[in-house]
Amino acid sequence: xxxxxxxxxxxxxxxxxxxxxxxxxxxxxxxxxxxxxxxxxxxxxxxxxxxxxxxxxxxxxxxxxxxxxxxxxxxxxxxxxxxxxxxxxxxxxxxxxxxxxxxxxxxxxxxxxxxxxx
Amino acid sequence: xxxxxxxxxxxxxxxxxxxxxxxxxxxxxxxxxxxxxxxxxxxxxxxxxxxxxxxxxxxxxxxxxxxxxxxxxxxxxxxxxxxxxxxxxxxxxxxxxxxxxxxxxxxxxxxxx
Numbered sequence: 001x002x003x004x005x006x007x008x009x010x011x012x013x014x015x016x017x018x019x020x021x022x023x024x025x026x027x028x029x030x031x032x033x034x035x036x037x038x039x040x041x042x043x044x045x046x047x048x049x050x051x052x053x054x055x056x057x058x059x060x061x062x063x064x065x066x067x068x069x070x071x072x073x074x075x076x077x078x079x080x081x082x083x084x085x086x087x088x089x090x091x092x093x094x095x096x097x098x099x100x101x102x103x104x105x106x107x108x109x110x111x112x113x114x115x116x117x118x
Numbered sequence: 119x120x121x122x123x124x125x126x127x128x129x130x131x132x133x134x135x136x137x138x139x140x141x142x143x144x145x146x147x148x149x150x151x152x153x154x155x156x157x158x159x160x161x162x163x164x165x166x167x168x169x170x171x172x173x174x175x176x177x178x179x180x181x182x183x184x185x186x187x188x189x190x191x192x193x194x195x196x197x198x199x200x201x202x203x204x205x206x207x208x209x210x211x212x213x214x215x216x217x218x219x220x221x222x223x224x225x226x227x228x229x230x231x
Contacts, residue, residue, distance in 0.1 A: 009158070032217050043223055043225050045222070046219045105176065106220060110159060
């Protein structure tokens with residue numbers, strides 16, 4: 001069965017500092033990987049996704065993530081954060097054989113709250 | 119504008135009083151899903167639908183019902199709500215292409231007293 005572990009529940013960081021939000025997954029088959037962001041009192045918005053090809057994926061708002069198959073990780077990074085990046089970030093995984101087929105079930109991690117301080 | 123809408127956004131009710139949360143999408147997506155979000159647990163899938171009249175259970179279906187009579191609508195029904203169903207609920211939709219992005223509604227915050 002698939003699972004997603006977000007290693008940090010909260011990450012405080014100062015404005016303009018770099019940040020890395022960690023995500024590890026477990027699956028016995030190939031996967032698709034996603035990062036979603038949830039701003040306060042809003043729904044989830046896709047930041048980026050990895051389906052295939054280059055392991056470095058660039059998303060919106062200057063975020064990027066690197067898929068590492070050997071370490072089963074998909075860490076999210078940003079070289080310089082802004083106050084407006086304060087939000088909760090969710091990593092999600094779906095088995096590639098199922099996605100777009102019978103289920104498309106996303107398994108979410110428990111989220112990481114990023115708090116950017118001035 | 120492509121969007122998923124949910125109504126109501128906020129609801130306070132009492133134990134046992136049937137309620138329906140509506141979800142509608144304007145992207146002609148085949149797939150739709152309901153999730154609940156609880157602190158420290160992330161999002162968990164309740165039910166999903168692959169197309170009209172085709173639905174299946176997710177990870178936490180107990181106490182919920184769904185229907186998909188039209189492609190654009192996917193209501194979530196709580197026939198006899200209980201306090202443990204107090205949560206933040208999200209509806210999502212996506213298309214049939216491999217790796218399609220799931221689009222989420224704004225959420226419905228439900229409190230069951």
